[in-house]
Amino acid sequence: MRFGFHISIGGGFKNVVERALKKQCQTIQLFSRNPRGWNFGSLDKDDITEFQVAIRKADIRPVFVHMPYLPNLATQDKSLYKKSLASLATELERCDIIGAQCLIMHIGRGLFTSEDIALKNVGEGINQAFTKVKNSVILLLENTAGMGSEIGHNFIQIQTIVEQVKDNGRLGVVIDTAHIFEAGYQIHTKDGLDKTLKEFDQLVGLKRLHLLHLNDSKTELGSKVDRHWHIGEGKIGLEGFKNIVNHPLLRHLPSIMETPRKDDKEDFKNMKVIRSLVND
Secondary structure, eight states: OOEEEEETTTTTTGHHHHHHTTTTTTTEOSSSSSSTTTTTOOOOOOHHHHHHHHHHHHHHEEEEEESSSSSOOTOOOOHHHHHHHHHHHHHHHHHHHTTTTTEEEOOOOOTTSSSHHHHHHHHHHHHHHHHOOOSSSSSEEOOOOTTTTTTSSSHHHHHHHHHHHTTTGGGGEEEEHHHHHHHOOOSSSHHHHHHHHHHHHHHTTGEEEEEEEEEESSOOOOOOOOOETTTTTSSHHHHHHHHHHHHHHTTTSEEEEOOSSSSSHHHHHHHHHHHHHHHH
């Protein structure tokens, strides 16, 4: 299993690899632009070239880009939907330029609409984006904890979206361990993890699982409250993560930690802990 963190692009992509190596990353996740706004500038060709050379030299792979936070394809608000669709298409294009293999997307919030309509909106939005942007970037749906009107907190919902997407060979999934635990899946025990993966394979397919977000949970099983915590210090616990990183169906996957971070020391601690759990 290759481990990494979300890395800042502050000051340019040319600074990413140095930051990643400092944290002993073997894989990375990043934003292609400001994640909390709609506006963005074009990518600097020289900056991207420098990044690509450095990433190959450091053998950091795969590279994952995370969508900004504002887009929501599940919405019934026509203005928001239009902006969200444009954002998805733009991010697919930017991933191709950057050289990122996958784009991670939060599935969305239904807000004032039904689950069925919200899921339909997401599927239709992905179809439109894939029609507009034809490249090899894989779009990864990130499971949710189920807070409020979030959709994508169970495998049936994710299956429904996949089945709606015509070109679903370009569609994959990232499982966030905190989210899935908070949604009620008992991944903190060996039997529970086995049962969860079996259900995922039956409904979605393990072939679609491209990445793990390794985060402990500060809240209880089934809480539907999304609170990431340090590896082994939350409700999933050290034994839970030991089972996850060594599971024969998961240990080949890249994994990104999105644990709380006041400073780099906390990342160093989480990297040390997660690596100590890997069986030789």
